[in-house]
Amino acid sequence: MKLYMNRASPFARKVRIAVRELGLTGRVQEADTAVSPVAANETLGRDNPLVKIPTLVTDEGDTLYDSRVICEYCDGLNRKSRLFPAAGPQRIAALRRQALADGALDAAVLCRYELALRPEALRWPDWIAGQKAKVFGVLDLLEAETGRFGEEFNIGQIGAACVCGYLDFRFPDWNWRSGRPQLAAWFERISRRPSVAETTPP
Amino acid sequence: MKLYMNRASPFARKVRIAVRELGLTGRVQEADTAVSPVAANETLGRDNPLVKIPTLVTDEGDTLYDSRVICEYCDGLNRKSRLFPAAGPQRIAALRRQALADGALDAAVLCRYELALRPEALRWPDWIAGQKAKVFGVLDLLEAETGRFGEEFNIGQIGAACVCGYLDFRFPDWNWRSGRPQLAAWFERISRRPSVAETTPP
Numbered sequence: 001m002k003l004y005m006n007r008a009s010p011f012a013r014k015v016r017i018a019v020r021e022l023g024l025t026g027r028v029q030e031a032d033t034a035v036s037p038v039a040a041n042e043t044l045g046r047d048n049p050l051v052k053i054p055t056l057v058t059d060e061g062d063t064l065y066d067s068r069v070i071c072e073y074c075d076g077l078n079r080k081s082r083l084f085p086a087a088g089p090q091r092i093a094a095l096r097r098q099a100l101a102d103g104a105l106d107a108a109v110l111c112r113y114e115l116a117l118r119p120e121a122l123r124w125p126d127w128i129a130g131q132k133a134k135v136f137g138v139l140d141l142l143e144a145e146t147g148r149f150g151e152e153f154n155i156g157q158i159g160a161a162c163v164c165g166y167l168d169f170r171f172p173d174w175n176w177r178s179g180r181p182q183l184a185a186w187f188e189r190i191s192r193r194p195s196v197a198e199t200t201p202p
Numbered sequence: 203m204k205l206y207m208n209r210a211s212p213f214a215r216k217v218r219i220a221v222r223e224l225g226l227t228g229r230v231q232e233a234d235t236a237v238s239p240v241a242a243n244e245t246l247g248r249d250n251p252l253v254k255i256p257t258l259v260t261d262e263g264d265t266l267y268d269s270r271v272i273c274e275y276c277d278g279l280n281r282k283s284r285l286f287p288a289a290g291p292q293r294i295a296a297l298r299r300q301a302l303a304d305g306a307l308d309a310a311v312l313c314r315y316e317l318a319l320r321p322e323a324l325r326w327p328d329w330i331a332g333q334k335a336k337v338f339g340v341l342d343l344l345e346a347e348t349g350r351f352g353e354e355f356n357i358g359q360i361g362a363a364c365v366c367g368y369l370d371f372r373f374p375d376w377n378w379r380s381g382r383p384q385l386a387a388w389f390e391r392i393s394r395r396p397s398v399a400e401t402t403p404p
Contacts, residue, residue, distance in 0.1 A: 038328040040335070049339025050305035062298075066305065068270070069297045076289055087278055095271045096264075103252040103268065106308075122326045126240040133242070137251025 003070075004033040004044055004055040010105045010166035011067040012054040013199050017158050018071045018083055020195035027059075027077075037113060068098065071155055083155045094156040097145070101159025104138035105166060107131040112170050132174075138163065143180040153190070161190050169201035205272075206235040206246055206257040212307045212368035213269040214256040215401050219360050220273040220285055222397035229261075229279075239315060270300065273357055285357045296358040299347070303361025306340035307368060309333040314372050334376070340365065345382040355392070363392050371403040 005012035164187040177184035207214035366389040379386040
């Protein structure tokens with residue numbers, strides 16, 4: 001299988017962590033791919049009209065996106081699901097936490113585009129403040145939920161780890177750990193997991 | 203259950219169509235909710251730190267987001283899933299199509315924010331062009347896939363219908379039907395379905 005990815009993308013990292021947790025590294029070729037919301041990428045665009053990473057081309061030639069779909073597909077390749085609980089309340093709880101993390105990542109990536117991609121004269125402080133407030137709201141909820149994580153590392157925790165890692169990478173000045181000791185301690189512990197350590201942004 | 207929604211939101215529409223397809227209208231109270239990425243909504247923010255609609259508060263008091271998670275939850279309330287195929291290739295195909303549609307909606311909503319919310323002096327034509335290209339790429343792929351839809355109306359087709367409806371609502375000048383006769387004919391037919399007709403934007 002071919003995975004369009006790059007090391008800076010937090011959504012690609014979700015998939016790369018999942019692939020490692022599931023023991024699928026030998027079956028997935030990671031293809032470094034540059035994407036930008038204001039520039040075409042014809043190679044990737046032929047497979048995914050959204051021109052986003054991660055995108056997975058399966059051994060059957062099917063093209064899958066986005067990170068949620070690819071992670072669920074990969075989980076289904078093993079006999080027993082490990083990252084997505086079976087139907088029922090535990091599954092919905094994991095999916096809700098994944099959506100929470102994805103929402104924070106969407107907001108953080110929009111901040112990044114605003115601050116690093118958009119011409120300086122066209123930046124809008126209200127937009128940055130609004131997106132940043134979403135990220136911090138999510139961090140506060142994760143801080144409250146971390147105590148219930150235990151040893152669980154399903155798609156919800158993978159998403160949470162990618163949020164923490166992305167903020168360390170792109171927004172170290174936001175000091176996300178401040179006032180969130182439980183989340184900070186959890187992320188420190190989980191960062192030693194090989195799947196997380198190997199996929200740390202550059 | 204309480205559903206934070208408004209009639210203009212294409213993601214809320216996905217849930218509202220799902221609720222109707224599943225015969226759950228009697229169990230869901232639709233609460234009209236104004237949201238903006240640059241303004242707080244304290245009521246909604248208490249339930250969902252992303253401050254986005256749709257958000258569902260279940261009868262058990264759990265709060266669910268985003269549209270994908272709520273639709274899957276609602277589908278699971280019936281004895282037999284109808285909108286999300288069971289595990290396997292058909293499920294992944296439906297989820298991939300939902301992700302395709304969601305991606306187009308994300309891009310279209312970002313265009314809307316840029317053109318209707320951001321102060322005019324801060325708008326960036328390259329951003330609009332890039333997001334619009336994603337939407338049209340998705341429309342072209344849907345045009346190619348429509349012939350295989352048949353009578354199927356799962357979460358993938360629900361997403362596709364919400365894309366078409368949102369473009370009619372917010373971007374009629376984009377003429378999405380032009381050069382896409384199959385998608386246009388499918389959307390005309392599907393628009394007569396009560397779940398779709400009742401949820402048409404204002």
